[in-house]
Amino acid sequence: MSTGEVVYLPHWRPGGSVVGAHRGRDAGGLGTFRDQVPFLRLPDARRIDIRATLRDPFEGTYVRRFETRTAIEVWALVDLSASMRFRGEADRMALVADLCTGLATSATRIGDAFGLIGCDDAIREDVFLPATRRQGIAMEHAARIGDMHCRGASARGLAEVPRRLAGRPKLVLVISDFRWPEALIEQVFSGLALHDVVPVLLADASEDEALPSFGLMEFDDLEGGGRRTVFMRPSLRRRWHARERERLDTLRRIASTYGRSPFRLEARFDAEMLSRHLMTT
Structure with a gap:
């Protein structure tokens, strides 16, 4: 490959x-x-x-x-809320662009159509590509996703997407950090239940694993919460990790109910790992 x-x-x-x-x-x-x-x-x-x-x-x-x-249609649904601006070990939106470009190239090469929808509080019409089998157009739009501004306070626009994808079943990749309320996760995945849905979880080690046991830390809430200074200590670190495990367990449970288990994307895009996930899950 x-x-x-x-x-x-x-x-x-x-x-x-x-x-x-x-x-x-x-x-x-x-x-x-x-x-x-x-x-x-x-x-x-x-x-x-x-x-x-x-x-x-x-x-x-x-x-x-x-x-x-x-032939089938392959769709990438991309969360463009402000939390997707996060940069740690990798630029999150650069990873999304690499993934979408790989999908666009692969789909159109074998005769499938590739479509793209970006959402924050609503569907972003400037990031909407109807499914196309023209490789040049598909790759151009996929690569451009890395330059999009992520400024919305939420990803609620994804709940409107199922109406755009009416008709025959499609392969749908939902690409996000999934820092959403549980109710929104349930709404989005239940709305896409007709399709073959694959969540792609954007993650970064610096968000969780790199937390110190002691010390002052400054957090920036990218979706409007401002900056906060927190004194990190072992008990708070344990609670932080417990909340993260609970969040990921919730995502896995809901995703597995309506589609496939999540694929974790961090540090760099590995097409072979994603292919293995799509062929075996």
Whole structure:
């Protein structure tokens, strides 16, 4: 697999008439051999199976049926709230841009369509790309996501996205740090339940693991809470870690109910690790 290329396997058999790389639920005259059926079920004289026809004691005529290969849509839903401005070991939005570029390149290369929606308090129309199979346009919009301003006080716009994704099931990656209220997580994932949903959790070791046991620390609430100075001590550090574990457990529980388990993205984008997650979960 080339650098930055993402391999994925949808959890459903797609339908539709657009030829692609995925095993479809429909059968027809072209594709991978599936089975033999009576001629009346698939009246295509070009596909008559002579051997099966001659073996039938009732003198029925059989044709070969093939499994179609079908294209799907791959969507990246990106949280653009202010907390996504965080920079620790890596620039969070640079990671998002690398991920989206890898998805856009990989999807369009095999005939799938790539779409992009950015949200903060509402859907950002300046960060909306309808699903396209044109690789140049898809890659351009995906790369540009790294330069977007993250200024919203919340990611509530993601709750409006399901109406934009009506129709056939799609592969949907929700990309965020998921520092949301539990009610919003539930609302977003339940609204996307029709689709194959993959949460991508943006994380950074400096947010949690690097906390000292003792000392004064200054925290900056990127979503409007201002700066606070806190005296870190072992008991507060333990509570901090407990809250983080509880937050991540909540995300895993809700995500697994409506889709797949979260993929953790930190430090750098590794297309091979994401591919393994998408192929095995």
